[in-house]
Amino acid sequence: DGGITQSPKYLFRKEGQNVTLSCEQNLNHDAMYWYRQDPGQGLRLIYYSQIVNDFQKGDIAEGYSVSREKKESFPLTVTSAQKNPTAFYLCASSLGQGRAEAFFGQGTRLTVV
Amino acid sequence: GDSVTQMEGPVTLSEEAFLTINCTYTATGYPSLFWYVQYPGEGLQLLLKATKADDKGSNKGFEATYRKETTSFHLEKGSVQVSDSAVYFCAPGGGSNYKLTFGKGTLLTVNP
Numbered sequence: 001d002g003g004i005t006q007s008p009k010y011l012f013r014k015e016g017q018n019v020t021l022s023c024e025q026n027l028n029h030d031a032m033y034w035y036r037q038d039p040g041q042g043l044r045l046i047y048y049s050q051i052v053n054d055f056q057k058g059d060i061a062e063g064y065s066v067s068r069e070k071k072e073s074f075p076l077t078v079t080s081a082q083k084n085p086t087a088f089y090l091c092a093s094s095l096g097q098g099r100a101e102a103f104f105g106q107g108t109r110l111t112v113v
Numbered sequence: 114g115d116s117v118t119q120m121e122g123p124v125t126l127s128e129e130a131f132l133t134i135n136c137t138y139t140a141t142g143y144p145s146l147f148w149y150v151q152y153p154g155e156g157l158q159l160l161l162k163a164t165k166a167d168d169k170g171s172n173k174g175f176e177a178t179y180r181k182e183t184t185s186f187h188l189e190k191g192s193v194q195v196s197d198s199a200v201y202f203c204a205p206g207g208g209s210n211y212k213l214t215f216g217k218g219t220l221l222t223v224n225p
Binding site: 004006031033035040041042043045048050090092096097098099100101102103104105106107109 | 144145147149154155156157158159162202206207211212213215216217218
């Protein structure tokens, strides 16, 4: 079945450690996105990529990094510079080129202790 | 950039009640409009969409009409069920804006 897979579903890390969240899609979509969700805040865009080997910062990129070496994959690294990393992270993809209908993964809940 | 104002929740209804969740937006050009639904602990699922003015999106008994003159895309359902309990997000996007802009979400709880 086509879709987006995020792993793991739950992730625990100690403060000061970098952690990488995985996102893979087999929908042949050009565009991919990372969102952060906090209670009562809705979804905030961290990074997005419209094509392989290219990505742009979203509204809250500080403390995060991404790569887009393959069309299918868009991993997100939460670095130790992110001041409040505990959150629910959602990956999404779309056809791109002006077509914004997005398909979402199941999310990764990151807890930093 | 684009922005969305959604009806603030939480909204609590009894089963079989009528539901309206208001959504208004500002956007450059002529975006597509989407409603997404999120069940507890899960990602977002597309509920319905409309791509041009006066289009009506519908799915699972939910409906919303693209009103360009009032820049609105209100979500309605005639008779809600307990299984409709979730968070609902309104989002414009597409066209000159390649990405979706989300509202803060509206939590709906339906009691038996």
